[in-house]
Amino acid sequence: MYLSRFLSIHALWVTVSSVMQPYPLVWGHYDLCKTQIYTEEGKVWDYMACQPESTDMTKYLKVKLDPPDITCGDPPETFCAMGNPYMCNNECDASTPELAHPPELMFDFEGRHPSTFWQSATWKEYPKPLQVNITLSWSKTIELTDNIVITFESGRPDQMILEKSLDYGRTWQPYQYYATDCLDAFHMDPKSVKDLSQHTVLEIICTEEYSTGYTTNSKIIHFEIKDRFAFFAGPRLRNMASLYGQLDTTKKLRDFFTVTDLRIRLLRPAVGEIFVDELHLARYFYAISDIKVRGRCKCNLHATVCVYDNSKLTCECEHNTTGPDCGKCKKNYQGRPWSPGSYLPIPKGTANTCIPSISSIGNCECFGHSNRCSYIDLLNTVICVSCKHNTRGQHCELCRLGYFRNASAQLDDENVCIANVCDNELLHCQNGGTCHNNVRCLCPAAYTGILCEKLRCEEAGSCGSDSGQGAPPHGSPALLLLTTLLGSASPLVF
Numbered sequence: 302m303y304l305s306r307f308l309s310i311h312a313l314w315v316t317v318s319s320v321m322q323p324y325p326l327v328w329g330h331y332d333l334c335k336t337q338i339y340t341e342e343g344k345v346w347d348y349m350a351c352q353p354e355s356t357d358m359t360k361y362l363k364v365k366l367d368p369p370d371i372t373c374g375d376p377p378e379t380f381c382a383m384g385n386p387y388m389c390n391n392e393c394d395a396s397t398p399e400l401a402h403p404p405e406l407m408f409d410f411e412g413r414h415p416s417t418f419w420q421s422a423t424w425k426e427y428p429k430p431l432q433v434n435i436t437l438s439w440s441k442t443i444e445l446t447d448n449i450v451i452t453f454e455s456g457r458p459d460q461m462i463l464e465k466s467l468d469y470g471r472t473w474q475p476y477q478y479y480a481t482d483c484l485d486a487f488h489m490d491p492k493s494v495k496d497l498s499q500h501t502v503l504e505i506i507c508t509e510e511y512s513t514g515y516t517t518n519s520k521i522i523h524f525e526i527k528d529r530f531a532f533f534a535g536p537r538l539r540n541m542a543s544l545y546g547q548l549d550t551t552k553k554l555r556d557f558f559t560v561t562d563l564r565i566r567l568l569r570p571a572v573g574e575i576f577v578d579e580l581h582l583a584r585y586f587y588a589i590s591d592i593k594v595r596g597r598c599k600c601n602l603h604a605t606v607c608v609y610d611n612s613k614l615t616c617e618c619e620h621n622t623t624g625p626d627c628g629k630c631k632k633n634y635q636g637r638p639w640s641p642g643s644y645l646p647i648p649k650g651t652a653n654t655c656i657p658s659i660s661s662i663g664n665c666e667c668f669g670h671s672n673r674c675s676y677i678d679l680l681n682t683v684i685c686v687s688c689k690h691n692t693r694g695q696h697c698e699l700c701r702l703g704y705f706r707n708a709s710a711q712l713d714d715e716n717v718c719i720a721n722v723c724d725n726e727l728l729h730c731q732n733g734g735t736c737h738n739n740v741r742c743l744c745p746a747a748y749t750g751i752l753c754e755k756l757r758c759e760e761a762g763s764c765g766s767d768s769g770q771g772a773p774p775h776g777s778p779a780l781l782l783l784t785t786l787l788g789s790a791s792p793l794v795f
Contacts, residue, residue: 331650334605334619343694346682348620350602350642350650355446358439358594359408361609366404367434373420373586374401380423381584389583393420404435407589417590418454424570424585427577433587435565437594438470441607441614442626445558447595449524454588456519456571457512460486463524466562473564477524478507486568494528502529503557512571520590526558545644559599565592602642602650603627621655630655633665636676656683668713670697691718705739722751 334351337344366372373380374395381389394400402420409417424431449463461479466472480486489507497504511522527538534544548555570585578584598607600616604627608615618627620642621634630639636656643651656676657665665674667685670692676683688697691704700706700718710717723729723736730742734753737743744753749760758764 331602331644332605334603334652343699345677345684345695348652348654348682350644350652351605351619352600352602353597353605353607353616355595355597358443358596359437359592361441361614362408362437362439362594363612364404364407365436365438367436371421371433372403373422378423378425379583380420380586381581387581389581402588407435407592411591418588419590420454420588421567421586423583424577425582427579427582427585430568431570431585431587433567435567435589436470437563437565437592439561439614440469440612442467442559442561442599443596443614444555444599445526445560445594445596448526448593449563450591450593451522451565451589452591453520453522454590455586456573457522458567458570458587459512459572460568461512461522462566462568464564464566465560466564467556467559468561470562475505476563477505479512479522480507480509481512483507483509494525497529497532499532502532503553529557542647545647545650549644563594598626600627602644603652620652633658654682666696668692668697668717669715670713670717690715691720707740728752 331350331352332354333349335346335348338347339345372395373393377392377394377396377400379389380391380393381387382391392400393402395403402418404419406417407419411417421431421433458479459481463476463479464473465476466474478487478489480491483489483491487507491509492504492506493508493510494506497506530538530544533547534540538544567587570587572585598604598614598616600607600618601622603620603622604616604618606617608617615625616627618624620627621631622639623629623631628639634655635658639655640653642653645651657674665683665685667674667688670688670690671685673686674683675686682695684695685697688694690697691701693699693701698712703721704718705721707714707717707719719740721728721739723742724739730736730744730753732745732748732753734742734744734748742751742753744750747757749755749757756764
């Protein structure tokens with residue numbers, strides 16, 4: 302039921318998304334961690350690679366500015382209008398909500414026409430550099446699945462570096478350099494992502510495409526994730542199998558799109574001229590109206606759900622793994638070294654499930670009904686062998702044919718499965734009794750016994766000796782039933 306429901310929802314979403322966006326959903330397909338299949342041993346779990354859905358990761362980040370007092374408005378100051386740098390009567394005042402521009406306005410939802418933004422103090426201390434570090438932290442490893450997009454309300458900076466960290470901000474490495482003059486600013490020849498190839502896709506470049514002054518179409522800066530994916534999946538990302546294969550076999554490629562933190566280093570505001578106009582320094586500042594970072598929790602292909610609780614992201618691990626990134630095997634499941642899941646073979650991948658340790662395999666989830674387990678390599682799973690106490694199934698959690706679940710017993714009880722006491726074909730309840738759930742006969746008030754074959758007064762020793770009904774019939778249950786039906790005054794004895 303759940304699988305068919307998932308396939309219906311997935312098919313609907315693919316149909317809608319193909320209309321709404323030019324690219325297909327990136328890194329989809331791996332939406333289930335396991336499914337049940339039928340074998341000779343009963344139902345068992347078939348495990349597969351899985352991962353959380355891609356989502357807007359700015360909902361879960363923490364932002365830090367350096368220097369911490371770089372936001373405008375304390376004390377209040379005036380700055381020049383974006384369109385006309387010589388009209389300098391706009392005000393930034395942190396104490397007035399309508400005039401304040403705090404950092405959280407970089408991530409608020411505004412639709413197509415942004416009107417709120419974070420803004421730095423103006424370059425009033427020129428010639429000292431006006432430099433700001435904006436650090437975005439998740440306290441969790443995430444995988445980027447779409448372009449990083451930064452929308453400036455001011456002109457785009459003349460010099461900027463986008464950096465990444467894989468160790469929660471302890472060390473940093475550049476992702477991309479941005480400048481109006483790459484050679485002058487960073488001693489690098491200018492390049493664009495289109496100049497790269499499959500072999501140079503990890504090259505760190507300096508681009509001049511996104512660093513211009515005040516114009517209406519010069520507000521957005523990209524870090525092009527999809528263009529890099531396209532080297533393997535084609536220009537419209539249709540051949541995702543090729544991309545998955547590369548991510549699976551090239552660790553450096555997967556690490557390239559993996560971060561714990563991002564840092565935007567704003568090194569020089571948009572000047573637009575060769576020389577800074579020292580008489581109008583209120584023209585120069587940074588202002589960002591929106592930052593988009595789309596990705597998913599990194600769970601090493603061992604989870605489909607990532608929970609945000611107490612300001613922390615954590616994978617809900619499957620495949621007997623544990624840890625914030627599902628990066629190790631659970632206790633008693635270290636029968637082989639931990640390994641991340643694999644995208645291959647397409648389309649289900651390989652779960653690389655953690656298997657029980659040798660020391661614990663004797664009672665591995667068999668509820669005490671088996672002393673042996675067996676690892677089935679083809680299914681990448683462990684099953685209990687030779688289930689006792691009339692049980693069966695992958696974990697001895699089911700009853701053998703002809704036995705029924707004893708509702709009053711726990712799964713680890715030896716009497717959890719009991720025989721087919723009565724039914725409507727072979728073993729009838731006698732004397733007007735009715736069979737309840739194939740487990741027991743519900744007897745009329747005057748009768749008792751497994752099949753209601755005994756008079757209750759007989760057990761109490763109160764049946765009259767000279768009464769016909771007080772002389773209980775003898776013999777087998779079938780003869781008892783025949784006697785009752787024929788209304789015999791004396792029992793048939795063989």
